[in-house]
Amino acid sequence: MELLKQRILQDGHIKPGNIIKVGSFLNHQMDITLLNQIGEEFRRRFASSNITKILTIEASGIGIATITAQHFGNIPVVFAKKSQSKNLDGELLVSRVQSYTRGTVFDIQVAHKFLSPTDEILIIDDFLARGQALLGLIDIVNQSGAKLAGCGIVIEKGFQDGGQIIREKGVRLESLAIIDSIENGIVHFG
Amino acid sequence: MELLKQRILQDGHIKPGNIIKVGSFLNHQMDITLLNQIGEEFRRRFASSNITKILTIEASGIGIATITAQHFGNIPVVFAKKSQSKNLDGELLVSRVQSYTRGTVFDIQVAHKFLSPTDEILIIDDFLARGQALLGLIDIVNQSGAKLAGCGIVIEKGFQDGGQIIREKGVRLESLAIIDSIENGIVHFG
Numbered sequence: 001m002e003l004l005k006q007r008i009l010q011d012g013h014i015k016p017g018n019i020i021k022v023g024s025f026l027n028h029q030m031d032i033t034l035l036n037q038i039g040e041e042f043r044r045r046f047a048s049s050n051i052t053k054i055l056t057i058e059a060s061g062i063g064i065a066t067i068t069a070q071h072f073g074n075i076p077v078v079f080a081k082k083s084q085s086k087n088l089d090g091e092l093l094v095s096r097v098q099s100y101t102r103g104t105v106f107d108i109q110v111a112h113k114f115l116s117p118t119d120e121i122l123i124i125d126d127f128l129a130r131g132q133a134l135l136g137l138i139d140i141v142n143q144s145g146a147k148l149a150g151c152g153i154v155i156e157k158g159f160q161d162g163g164q165i166i167r168e169k170g171v172r173l174e175s176l177a178i179i180d181s182i183e184n185g186i187v188h189f190g
Numbered sequence: 191m192e193l194l195k196q197r198i199l200q201d202g203h204i205k206p207g208n209i210i211k212v213g214s215f216l217n218h219q220m221d222i223t224l225l226n227q228i229g230e231e232f233r234r235r236f237a238s239s240n241i242t243k244i245l246t247i248e249a250s251g252i253g254i255a256t257i258t259a260q261h262f263g264n265i266p267v268v269f270a271k272k273s274q275s276k277n278l279d280g281e282l283l284v285s286r287v288q289s290y291t292r293g294t295v296f297d298i299q300v301a302h303k304f305l306s307p308t309d310e311i312l313i314i315d316d317f318l319a320r321g322q323a324l325l326g327l328i329d330i331v332n333q334s335g336a337k338l339a340g341c342g343i344v345i346e347k348g349f350q351d352g353g354q355i356i357r358e359k360g361v362r363l364e365s366l367a368i369i370d371s372i373e374n375g376i377v378h379f380g
């Protein structure tokens with residue numbers, strides 16, 4: 001998605017250690033017009049699927065998923081919780097996720113009643129790096145018996161192994177911008 | 191907002207202890223059509239303000255804020271982080287928040303560069319109970335020097351003291367549904 005790549009080059013900040021920050025438009029402050037362009041692009045890529053629901057994970061996936069749902073006819077969005085939540089009740093679908101960044105493991109949870117075998121699910125998230133959160137969401141969809149249409153990711157870090165792991169599982173993965181490398185403060189796309 | 195009250199009566203679940211769950215349409219699974227009706231109503235109530243930005247807090251405020259922003263001409267949404275985040279950089283605005291539910295205190299954080307004295311801010315959140323998170327968000331707006339237009343809340347628990355505390359500070363507070371009491375599994379609105 002050319003517009004997104006241009007935006008990353010224009011407004012992304014490269015921090016020491018070649019880490020990229022996109023908090024000015026994607027995951028702290030959100031540019032609603034850009035999110036609609038992203039939603040439209042996900043719709044175009046998954047036009048052949050009969051998606052009934054979007055699944056994402058708190059927190060930064062929620063805004064993207066919510067706007068994207070409008071481009072799929074206002075289908076519901078469910079967001080997985082990263083912690084015990086007073087908003088959850090009934091039977092839960094749970095998957096254990098490893099965070100390499102924080103060196104911890106945590107459970108992600110979704111109320112079972114919101115994912116059913118008659119659903120076709122699109123998973124949406126902002127970033128894909130090691131893919132652990134995405135694997136957890138895929139696991140939850142599989143537990144529910146719903147059909148998985150695929151995963152829509154805004155930015156994939158192509159130099160980490162998450163994308164390869166997900167694609168090798170046979171899951172359809174659509175990443176709107178794949179960063180191949182960040183060297184000396186310069187972003188290179190795949 | 192009559193439509194919202196009807197939805198709460200229809201799809202809200204009352205759990206033991208007279209606790210209300212609205213996870214089927216508001217804060218776990220989200221009904222996008224309802225969120226747009228909520229956004230439209232916030233727009234109507236704050237039509238006389240020149241709002242430039244929406245501030246909310248992760249996680250359940252994000253979807254509501256994102257959709258609402260479309261009704262204010264696609265203004266940006268900033269969401270406060272509840273924990274140290276790798277997505278934050280630069281100078282931070284921080285406020286300490288007490289959680290009565292969890293018996294803990296935690297810091298909420300916003301990058302200073304996203305709130306400026308030329309902004310007029312609408313704070314959006316899903317629930318208002320004791321008001322501690324909302325007080326933290328108001329504190330952050332005040333620290334930034336931005337003008338606060340007010341707070342838009344989807345569901346206020348009128349039987350807790352948050353609403354009174356916020357209104358006594360002279361902050362404009364618009365709650366779309368105020369629950370006065372929940373008794374024997376029956377919700378009564380104000």
